[in-house]
Amino acid sequence: MALLQISEPGMSTAPHEHRLAAGIDLGTTNSLVATVRSGVAETLPDADGRHILPSVVRYQAEGEPVVGHAARDAAASDPLNTIASIKRLMGRGQGDLKTVAGHVPYEFAETDSAVPRLRTAAGDVTPIEVSAEILRSLRARAEASLGDELAGVVITVPAYFDDAQRQATKDAAKLAGLNVFRLLNEPTAAAVAYGLDQGGEGVIAVYDLGGGTFDISILRLNKGVFEVLATGGDSALGGDDFDQAVAEWILEQSGIGEVDDHRQMRRLMRAACAAKEALTDAERTTVRVERVDGSDWEGELTRGTFKALVEPLVKKTLSACRRALRDAGVSKDEVENVVMVGGSTRVPVVRERVGEFFGREPLVDIDPDKVVAIGAALQADILAGNKPDEETLLLDVIPLSLGLETMGGLVEKIVPRNTTIPVARAQDFTTFKDGQTAMSVHVVQGERETVEHCRSLARFALRGFPAMVAGAARIRVTFQVDADGLLSVTAEETLSQVRASVEVKPSYGLTDNEIETMLTDSFSHAQDDMLARRLREQQVEADRVIEALDAALAADGERLLDDAERAAILAAREVLVETRAGEDSDAIKAAIGRVEKASEAFVARRMNQSIQQAMAGHKLEEFE
Amino acid sequence: MNLDFSQNHFELFGLPVGFEVDAGALADSYRALQAQLHPDRFATADDKQRRLSVQGASWVNEAYQTLKDPMRRARYLLELRGVTFNDESETSSDPGFLMEQMELREALGEVREAADPMAALDEVGDRILALDRALTDGFEQAYAGDDLMAAKDAVLKMKFFRRLREEVERLEAELEDELA
Numbered sequence: 027m028a029l030l031q032i033s034e035p036g037m038s039t040a041p042h043e044h045r046l047a048a049g050i051d052l053g054t055t056n057s058l059v060a061t062v063r064s065g066v067a068e069t070l071p072d073a074d075g076r077h078i079l080p081s082v083v084r085y086q087a088e089g090e091p092v093v094g095h096a097a098r099d100a101a102a103s104d105p106l107n108t109i110a111s112i113k114r115l116m117g118r119g120q121g122d123l124k125t126v127a128g129h130v131p132y133e134f135a136e137t138d139s140a141v142p143r144l145r146t147a148a149g150d151v152t153p154i155e156v157s158a159e160i161l162r163s164l165r166a167r168a169e170a171s172l173g174d175e176l177a178g179v180v181i182t183v184p185a186y187f188d189d190a191q192r193q194a195t196k197d198a199a200k201l202a203g204l205n206v207f208r209l210l211n212e213p214t215a216a217a218v219a220y221g222l223d224q225g226g227e228g229v230i231a232v233y234d235l236g237g238g239t240f241d242i243s244i245l246r247l248n249k250g251v252f253e254v255l256a257t258g259g260d261s262a263l264g265g266d267d268f269d270q271a272v273a274e275w276i277l278e279q280s281g282i283g284e285v286d287d288h289r290q291m292r293r294l295m296r297a298a299c300a301a302k303e304a305l306t307d308a309e310r311t312t313v314r315v316e317r318v319d320g321s322d323w324e325g326e327l328t329r330g331t332f333k334a335l336v337e338p339l340v341k342k343t344l345s346a347c348r349r350a351l352r353d354a355g356v357s358k359d360e361v362e363n364v365v366m367v368g369g370s371t372r373v374p375v376v377r378e379r380v381g382e383f384f385g386r387e388p389l390v391d392i393d394p395d396k397v398v399a400i401g402a403a404l405q406a407d408i409l410a411g412n413k414p415d416e417e418t419l420l421l422d423v424i425p426l427s428l429g430l431e432t433m434g435g436l437v438e439k440i441v442p443r444n445t446t447i448p449v450a451r452a453q454d455f456t457t458f459k460d461g462q463t464a465m466s467v468h469v470v471q472g473e474r475e476t477v478e479h480c481r482s483l484a485r486f487a488l489r490g491f492p493a494m495v496a497g498a499a500r501i502r503v504t505f506q507v508d509a510d511g512l513l514s515v516t517a518e519e520t521l522s523q524v525r526a527s528v529e530v531k532p533s534y535g536l537t538d539n540e541i542e543t544m545l546t547d548s549f550s551h552a553q554d555d556m557l558a559r560r561l562r563e564q565q566v567e568a569d570r571v572i573e574a575l576d577a578a579l580a581a582d583g584e585r586l587l588d589d590a591e592r593a594a595i596l597a598a599r600e601v602l603v604e605t606r607a608g609e610d611s612d613a614i615k616a617a618i619g620r621v622e623k624a625s626e627a628f629v630a631r632r633m634n635q636s637i638q639q640a641m642a643g644h645k646l647e648e649f650e
Numbered sequence: 651m652n653l654d655f656s657q658n659h660f661e662l663f664g665l666p667v668g669f670e671v672d673a674g675a676l677a678d679s680y681r682a683l684q685a686q687l688h689p690d691r692f693a694t695a696d697d698k699q700r701r702l703s704v705q706g707a708s709w710v711n712e713a714y715q716t717l718k719d720p721m722r723r724a725r726y727l728l729e730l731r732g733v734t735f736n737d738e739s740e741t742s743s744d745p746g747f748l749m750e751q752m753e754l755r756e757a758l759g760e761v762r763e764a765a766d767p768m769a770a771l772d773e774v775g776d777r778i779l780a781l782d783r784a785l786t787d788g789f790e791q792a793y794a795g796d797d798l799m800a801a802k803d804a805v806l807k808m809k810f811f812r813r814l815r816e817e818v819e820r821l822e823a824e825l826e827d828e829l830a
Binding site for chain 1: 693694704705712714715
């Protein structure tokens with residue numbers, strides 16, 4: 027057999043050439059970019075000195091999409107065009123939307139493509155494109171800050187992300203013009219940030235409590251090799267639930283009872299969140315809220331009460347820790363380091379209980395919002411070849427088993443979960459019927475025994491092998507998973523050497539062609555006649571606003587508005603109809619703004635109502 | 651570096667061919683190979699080099715997993731000696747062994763009804779471990795004595811114990827969750 031020739035690492039890199047590299051934490055709620063400068067990893071701020079970029083994109087009929095704080099601030103007034111939490115939709119197919127629709131306030135476009143599209147003022151967009159906008163914004167920030175183009179980036183993903191979700195993340199990076207050195211698991215990045223890769227051996231637990239999700243990962247470090255042993259968590263548990271618990275306490279203590287007004291609910295949640303944050307440093311804090319009749323209620327929340335309120339939530343996270351330890355096959359006292367990630371780990375009672383559970387002080391020195399981005403930056407610096415003496419190697423495992431559908435809708439696992447990647451594995455199959463000359467290959471991912479309970483990744487056919495009696499053909503199916511956890515599958519009839527292969531993408535990712543089209547689209551767009559386009563877009567936008575408003579008024583106008591409110595909205599609508607007939611795009615835009623302003627409260631009430639209806643009787647896990 | 655795909659897994663890691671494996675030496679050798687081959691070492695290299703690195707690292711991972719796991723290692727040793735396994739149809743036909751398996755399954759099924767389910771599970775688990783160990787010893791002897799048919803039968807039996815052990819772990823997890 028031939029010898030495989032591989033040059034020494036770093037050989038292709040010219041000496042002393044420093045490549046610019048960055049680490050990106052692409053989060054559900056917030057995103058960050060970090061880089062290594064003069065040996066120190068740090069997150070990069072925007073022009074206003076803010077490090078965190080809210081993962082929110084607002085699409086407008088005119089101009090570029092708005093990303094970050096400005097987009098988040100517009101979420102209440104323009105909910106349908108302001109896309110938040112897009113990470114939850116990454117790598118999800120049309121079929122998955124049935125479970126998500128109604129729970130995210132977006133409109134989905136009817137499409138033949140496997141990838142869902144969200145309807146916005148700027149046209150239909152895919153989750154990949156939305157994520158690409160966030161990445162583009164971070165890229166611009168990094169390149170402005172570093173003064174040159176990035177050679178490559180490391181992007182972090184949750185350890186449990188499946189093939190489709192990883193592929194979607196990579197596609198988004200490609201669309202944003204980024205070269206991805208590696209997708210890195212978030213917990214591994216956090217451990218790297220603490221330099222745990224530098225010292226010896228041992229088991230590390232990464233406890234990640236964010237705004238809306240909780241993840242626990244158990245890693246093993248052995249002579250510079252990181253292995254993810256197990257992951258677990260709760261996709262619907264986070265700091266927001268702490269706020270909710272405090273808000274409920276306020277309602278009960280103040281005698282306010284039920285709140286049906288969206289704005290008051292927001293004020294209440296803000297007060298709850300502020301109280302929670304105050305208790306990080308203080309033993310007690312004063313809570314003040316306005317009752318419906320305008321009078322004030324004032325009460326005192328102590329750390330003790332707060333602790334009791336959130337105890338059930340913290341307990342839930344600890345049960346998940348126990349399960350993850352068991353999956354990893356390690357006991358609590360084998361855990362040598364506990365890394366805290368996510369803003370909610372600032373809460374003292376969380377630190378305390380996690381410390382008690384593992385029997386050791388958790389690591390909290392690095393800002394828990396930034397720790398993942400910092401770890402990614404350190405790894406990006408190494409992969410760029412800037413530290414040729416670095417010996418650390420991060421070996422990841424696949425989070426979910428990969429397999430094939432066999433007769434009767436059963437799953438044959440080819441690569442079991444927690445297998446170290448990259449990996450290639452082959453299995454032989456044979457024909458079922460006499461004279462069979464084709465075989466269909468259905469690739470799935472998941473732990474369950476039956477196909478309908480696993481995620482379908484791809485289907486393809488192997489055709490044209492010679493007819494033989496049943497059981498005589500030898501079809502070898504090979505799974506290759508690369509270091510990012512991405513899969514390609516090859517099938518070959520070994521006697522006749524007929525081959526077929528597929529990069530596992532088409533089911534939920536975008537094909538390379540689709541990406542090309544998006545890239546060319548974005549170029550040709552820029553060459554349009556700007557003025558004519560702006561007018562046309564504003565007219566379309568005006569029509570959309572009027573149509574949406576009319577539908578909303580017909581549905582809920584009587585119930586949710588009083589006469590004065592309704593009159594104000596109708597007056598603004600009248601002005602818009604008139605300006606829309608003209609040719610002044612700025613005037614149309616202003617008129618749209620006035621309609622939106624007038625109907626702001628109405629929109630908020632409707633949203634609140636639909637969310638309450640949608641949430642009744644459902645748990646968030648169903649939508650993950 | 652050169653990677654010779656015609657090497658067997660033991661040669662790849664510089665270890666003697668045999669059932670007895672020095673776990674520490676295996677792990678060290680594995681890490682040294684991955685440090686050279688892993689795609690992360692070729693993040694800025696050209697596509698061809700990266701592809702080769704994925705192939706090489708995959709092969710080393712597969713070899714490592716094979717040698718680390720006693721059952722897979724036993725099977726691989728026999729395959730090196732020309733023994734073939736037909737996974738779909740082959741199974742042990744030793745009636746005494748199959749009877750013993752049924753008894754163990756029944757014992758597992760009754761764990762939940764016991765006064766102290768955890769203790770009952772520990773007891774069945776210990777029995778399974780002891781039998782599994784005896785089987786491994788049996789494989790080693792048969793392999794050392796060149797009785798490849800007996801060695802193959804031992805590998806086929808190991809599969810049964812693997813499933814039983816998985817069953818024990820699953821049950822243990824369920825019980826722990828119920829008690830927590």
